[in-house]
Amino acid sequence: MIPSFCPQCGTELGERRIEGRDRKWCGSCERPVYRNAVPCAGVTVLDGDRVLLVQRTAPPGEGEWSIPAGHLEVEEEPRVGAARELKEETGLSIDPAALTLLETAQLDSLGEKHVVSVGYAASVADVTGTPEAGSDAAAVEWVPLDGLAERPLRPHVEQRVRVRFARWPTSGSS
Structure with missing residues (x-):
């Protein structure tokens, strides 16, 4: 399931291009939220x-x-x-x-x-x-x-x- 909210702080996630991929991004924590296997x-x-x-x-x-x-x-x-x-x-x-x-x-x-x-x-x-x-x-x-x-x-x-x-x-x- 693609996350919509940050698992750390609960803020709604945006997107940012990181390491050549579009990734979910938490603006409050200023970090990507990775989806791993x-x-x-x-x-x-x-x-x-x-x-x-x-x-x-x-x-x-x-x-x-x-x-x-x-x-x-x-x-x-x-x-x-x-x-x-x-x-x-x-x-x-x-x-x-x-x-x-x-x-x-x-x-x-x-x-x-x-x-x-x-x-x-x-x-x-x-x-x-x-x-x-x-x-x-x-x-x-x-x-x-x-x-x-x-x-x-x-x-x-x-x-x-x-x-x-x-x-x-x-x-x-x-």
Whole structure:
């Protein structure tokens, strides 16, 4: 959402050209009000030729399947946030140190919301617990790679899963 008022003092914002861009400007604080991408993190967990997916219960993508992921909390390291999201959405636990960085990507914008996603990978050997749908998940399932096309997936999911399989094609371990 494009801000109309300064988050510091509440003054209505104007605009000013700064660093080659039109930016919102607070005349009272004499500073720009930046709009930054929202940081998210997630975990692609593999078990042989299967990947762990959750069915979303909230927009965007309600009803679609995705890897366990979500917004980072303030001051939360991406690895820790990814492990937290895995636990919240699937009931599975992982030591954040066991996560392997898979990629970082700017996802397609959702209107005025822009997301930078930090994707991690893990093997089923690195997680503990029994998969069970938690917050923001209607279901959690192990889906074979050749079964991805049968599910409505979030736009970035298939590419991320295929990158994960391509990097560790034989064992599915991280």
